[in-house]
Amino acid sequence: MEGKTKVVEAAERTGMTETWLKKHRLVYIGATRHPLILSIRDGTIDLSSFKRWLGQDYIFVRAFVPFVASVLLKAWKESDDGSDMEVILGGVASLNDEIAWFKKEASKWGIELSGIVPQKANLDYCRFLESLMSSEVEYIVAITAFWAIETVYQESFAHCLEDGSKTAEELKDTCQRWGNDSFGQYCRSLERIANRCLEKASDDVVSKAEVVFLRVLEHEIEFWNMSHGET
Numbered sequence: 001m002e003g004k005t006k007v008v009e010a011a012e013r014t015g016m017t018e019t020w021l022k023k024h025r026l027v028y029i030g031a032t033r034h035p036l037i038l039s040i041r042d043g044t045i046d047l048s049s050f051k052r053w054l055g056q057d058y059i060f061v062r063a064f065v066p067f068v069a070s071v072l073l074k075a076w077k078e079s080d081d082g083s084d085m086e087v088i089l090g091g092v093a094s095l096n097d098e099i100a101w102f103k104k105e106a107s108k109w110g111i112e113l114s115g116i117v118p119q120k121a122n123l124d125y126c127r128f129l130e131s132l133m134s135s136e137v138e139y140i141v142a143i144t145a146f147w148a149i150e151t152v153y154q155e156s157f158a159h160c161l162e163d164g165s166k167t168a169e170e171l172k173d174t175c176q177r178w179g180n181d182s183f184g185q186y187c188r189s190l191e192r193i194a195n196r197c198l199e200k201a202s203d204d205v206v207s208k209a210e211v212v213f214l215r216v217l218e219h220e221i222e223f224w225n226m227s228h229g230e231t
């Protein structure tokens with residue numbers, strides 16, 4: 001009987017990310033349909049907001065690299081599936097391209113990246129990433145955060161490329177960077193890893209992962225809010 005209960009619990013856990021996305025729908029929409037994204041999509045974006053976001057995101061991405069490296073290390077030590085490492089390594093490779101892209105894009109917009117001062121929301125987000133790098137944080141919790149961080153950008157920028165969007169030509173490259181199909185597939189690979197791990201995790205670890213998922217969404221909203229220039 002006890003064995004049967006365990007099987008049922010595991011089945012209920014299949015697709016935990018889907019459950020969370022439904023449960024926290026409003027916050028998820030806040031993160032993926034932020035006014036900055038909507039203004040890119042409807043062509044009304046104020047370019048100074050876009051440039052502020054670009055400069056801050058370059059700083060964020062530099063801090064994101066060691067976080068992803070820490071997830072890779074956890075996968076190597078804790079994962080029961082060797083192919084996780086390859087997906088995460090693909091993420092590291094894409095961040096290498098991302099950094100080069102930021103430099104090129106900044107020069108296109110006349111932004112001096114070395115002069116950017118990180119804003120509070122950015123520092124808070126980077127500190128949060130750093131807390132997840134601790135060896136005490138389980139792989140499952142870290143991979144959940146990684147999936148959520150990448151997926152928010154994928155869903156946000158893909159929205160600016162959908163039929164009917166009026167995204168300016170000069171911003172399409174930015175939207176393509178995260179909104180393209182192959183980035184979408186990579187996010188779904190991360191989601192599959194997270195779900196597979198969550199299925200086998202203890203209730204305690206699943207709760208920790210859910211809290212971290214929500215905190216990622218909140219940090220992403222604060223991050224977009226910085227583009228207003230008030231923080």
Ligand SMILES: Cc1ncc(CN)c(N)n1
Nearest residue numbers: 057060061149150153223
């Ligand atoms: C804030 C933020 N979140 C996510 C991503 C996607 N790597 C990003 N570049 N910046």
